Amino acid sequence: MSVFRGAVGFYRQYRPGIPPTVAEVLDATALTGTPRRLLDVGTGTGLVVEALLGRFDDIIAIDNDADMLAAAEAALRPQLPTGTHLLLAGVTAEAFTPPAGWQADLVTICRAFHWLDQATVLARLDAQVSPQGAVAIFGDSSFWTATSDWKAAVRSVIQDFLGEQRRAGERTFQHHNRPYSDIMRESPFDQVEECVVPVTRIWTADSILGYLHSTSFAAPQLFGDRLDEFDDTIRVTLTRFSDTDTFPEDNEFLIRIGRRGRA
Template identity: 65%
Template sequence: MSLFTGTPSYYRQYRPGIPDDLAARLATYVPDRQPCSLLDVGTGTGLVAEAMMPFFTDIIACDNDPDMIATAEQALRPKVPQGAALSLVTSTAEDLRPPTGWKADLVTICRAFHWLDQVAVLHLLDSQVAEGGAVAVFSNRSFWAAESDWKAAVKQVIKGFLGEERRAGTRTFQHHNRPYSEIMEESPFSQVEEFTVPVIRTWNTASIHGYLYSTSFAAPALFGDRLEEFETTVHKTLRGFSRDDTYHETNEFLVRIGRRSA
């Protein structure tokens, strides 16, 4: 089973995308020239590529899961602006080879950096990023961080079904012990800037289930024949935190922008 077996439809519908103001801010790091190219690494179902479309004329988005790419193709192809180009590629970041001569003005890696061979990918990108270009690594806090009572309660339900350690498909999740900024500072993109973008979200039981089923730690296949039991338990647990099936979340994106030294 891959990390995201059975998740693409949930991922596309229930994973929060990036805020419009974050997309616009990322675009300000792009050199002022045309055509303007974006490489979106670990695109999943294309949420970031879609948000960045208004700012780029040429986009390559890659993911190693063919079902994710197929879902992205179906969702994004009708939305490509006239005169723009979009290529969706099934490939790992480590194996990606853009067309000869193609270089990105901006690389986006959202919620995927922890799955990569980070050092190798950053060095590979040195040959794939145009002069004056940048690499943006960013993510919001994971549901697993459980910074609200209702999240913590749902997390305990997941642990009750799948074990104490956070799952990553059939494996357990391996945490990185170095800040991403430190890793980037040792790469060709050593000039690193950080900023945060706050987000406020509102969930209900259906969207919480959908989000969980989009993750590697609570993918439907992990529950086997106990999936319906899991859903019922989550539903009962959430009822203790809201009378109107409304659950609020305060979160933020931490963004790291890496550039080459002058």
């Protein structure tokens, strides 16, 4: 069962998208040419593909959550530029095989690498990426990583309702303690560079709750018949930090770009 069961509608509406500054870094990572091919792993509702529309003309986006893929289809297909091919595939990264002869110029894995069998996926990508292609693994910090007083208070409320340990749906989240760049350096994509792109956001109580319910650690079904109580507690808690319903956030995307070493 998906760890995002019940969260897809919130995910599409409230998950922050990929900023243009991040899209520009990703675009510059891949060689130009035609066709220009993108493989988006763990696409979810298609936020990465959406940010890169018009920059790649042959796109495969994969996810093993059917509801997520349906949301991606509904959002992306109407925006698809003329001449762009988009294939959405319901498959895990560990089992995915592209069409014969198809190789990506860029692979993107955003906010999803922690869910994968990382070494296995990177090894399989060796055959799925063009000789000069690259793999970009990137993401920003979730609310669980409290970087402000109001985020810490929100996390405390979640823990009061669901327990101290971070949830991943019905399970407990398993932390990966090794830096992703170190894992990449042990893969075929061992030439790794890192890029940090800062981002500033302004949240409201409504968007904070929408974001929380888009996550695996605060999805609606986890609260059972206490969901309304949780929402009310979050709203009351947030009033301690703003009387104008505005909550600033300074975040950043850490982008790790891996290429094959040259012999």
